[in-house]
Amino acid sequence: MFPMYNSLFRVFVDSLPSDYFNHFKNLQIDDPTAIYSPAYLSFLKDYFTLNIPKEYEKQSGFYRVRNFKSYRLQKSKIELKGEVKNVIT
Numbered sequence: 001m002f003p004m005y006n007s008l009f010r011v012f013v014d015s016l017p018s019d020y021f022n023h024f025k026n027l028q029i030d031d032p033t034a035i036y037s038p039a040y041l042s043f044l045k046d047y048f049t050l051n052i053p054k055e056y057e058k059q060s061g062f063y064r065v066r067n068f069k070s071y072r073l074q075k076s077k078i079e080l081k082g083e084v085k086n087v088i089t
Helices: 002-009 022-026 038-047 061-079 082-088
Strands: none
Touching: 061 082
C-alpha cells in the first residue's frame, strides 16, 4: 500500500522502477491454505488495490471508499476461485 500512499501524498519524491511489481506475475495469489490468515486477507486487499483507476485516487470520502471496495471486489471475482473466492466475495 505504501507506493499508492506515496503517489497521493508524495512522502518520497523519487519513483519506483517500472518493473517493481513484476514479481506478482509469477505469484499464485489464490491460496486456500492461507484463507483464515489475517495477513493473507490483508495482502489480498492491498493486491487488488494495486492498479486502482487514477480517477478513484482523486476522490474522497464515501465515494472513494465505495469505488475502492467495488473495484477490489470485481478484480477478486476475476482472479480468485473456489473457497478463497467464496470467503472474499
